[in-house]
Amino acid sequence: MAWIAALVVWLAAGARVGRMVVRPATTVRICMVLAMVCTAAAQTVAIDDVAATLGRDNAAAALAMCWAGGAGASMVIAIRAWPTLLRRWYRTCAVVIAVSTAGAMAGSLWNPVAGWCAVLPAFAAVIAAGVRVIARTPIGRAVALYCLGAVAPLSIAIAVILGAEPNRGVLTLGALIMSIGAVSVLIETWIRARILLYRIKDLHHALLRRFPELRDSDRSRAPTVLQASDHVSDVMDGLYLQVGAGQFDDGVAAPNDPVDRAARIARTVHDPLAHPILGAHWIVPPPDWSPPQWVALIARAHRSTSTAALDDSTSPDSATDTTAR
Structure with a gap:
């Protein structure tokens, strides 16, 4: 089941890559690709066979690094929905988030908790920003799914910081929901097009x-x-x-x-x-x-x-x- 989940998340990452290829490569689209690639890599590391091959410590570090990278990229996307005053400093904020995320990912090599410490505020910001744009529209439904999936790594980050082990089943569920949210607009657009062609x-x-x-x-x-x-x-x-x-x-x-x-x-x-x-x-x-x-x-x-x-x-x-x- 974990292999199938990883395949689904990688397919979503591939769909986002294809979307970026046929459309102008904006900062948001690039970050969406990075977020999905990191999420797919995290789901791959969460597979028991892969984790056993890497070793317990290396797998824990890789899992924290991947989720930290996905959280940082998601946060760059989320700040686009914040007040207009912040948009003036969008590039500066994106650079600060990127540097902080890179530092947290590097720190995960020594202590995985460092990566999860970056996941906590990043996904909290993603959920806070996403709630403001949830609506009964294709993009609104996509944001709702992505935020719902982000609750899983957010809760795991809290648990790890408090001293617990990350629950891979919860992370798998979150990765699947986030991947569906990342491509739901593409899927819904395709379905609408097929229905229109038939009608x-x-x-x-x-x-x-x-x-x-x-x-x-x-x-x-x-x-x-x-x-x-x-x-x-x-x-x-x-x-x-x-x-x-x-x-x-x-x-x-x-x-x-x-x-x-x-x-x-x-x-x-x-x-x-x-x-x-x-x-x-x-x-x-x-x-x-x-x-x-x-x-x-x-x-x-x-x-x-x-x-x-x-x-x-x-x-x-x-x-x-x-x-x-």
């Missing part, structure tokens, strides 16, 4: 069949998040062409209710001749609606319209009318 698939295909010029074969190998963004752009471009590409305006005011407007647009996409609309004002996202949310609403209305049309075409009354004709 707008029929609408996207319908518009691509009608406007082949929107098709781009180079996007097939793009990451899921980029595919979702590209498909939303394709749908908005297709709708723009459908309503006249800004060259015509029927003078009809679009309904204020987003659901009614989406249903009207969906009927036009399904049968442009029976339900024509002209004017770019029809497809502009309503206030407080993002393009993905707006496209998803239109896609849902389009699916309902297509299903209703299919039911009408296969109903007995429709078949009777066709036979009579």
Whole structure:
């Protein structure tokens, strides 16, 4: 089980490295990578086989060093959430924390308690800063998980300072929760992108069949998040062409209710001749609606319209009318 936990934490560290590679390497992203690498190394040292290979004293020192490094890197991230006055001295504070952490890690070679003495205030600061930004948002949930996981090494630091031995099971649980928090935004973004791709698939295909010029074969190998963004752009471009590409305006005011407007647009996409609309004002996202949310609403209305049309075409009354004709 400890090996599996270490693998999970290392996967989270790898995900953070990949995130830093594709995005600008800011101080926060670099520190997040360092924090996860140190946490993964600490979890590896906590494995019984690895600890036995290193020896009892060396394993205790390595465990304290790794957690001290992870705590220091996490604290550098946490001070970004502190008051604005402190942000003016962010780089200075980061340097001070880095030097202090390096000193604590070096001191762990002689006495592991030195490393745990650095873990205690660092993770206390992380939790204090994180509580202020916890919210029902992807980043808020990620911070909540990370702070919850940080409680484990914080409690172990208190126990070690008081003379107890570190509980590796508690540290493993904390490392797992912290690793999930570190990548939860990436996971949640990927899941949202997959759901969005599924919801707008029929609408996207319908518009691509009608406007082949929107098709781009180079996007097939793009990451899921980029595919979702590209498909939303394709749908908005297709709708723009459908309503006249800004060259015509029927003078009809679009309904204020987003659901009614989406249903009207969906009927036009399904049968442009029976339900024509002209004017770019029809497809502009309503206030407080993002393009993905707006496209998803239109896609849902389009699916309902297509299903209703299919039911009408296969109903007995429709078949009777066709036979009579």
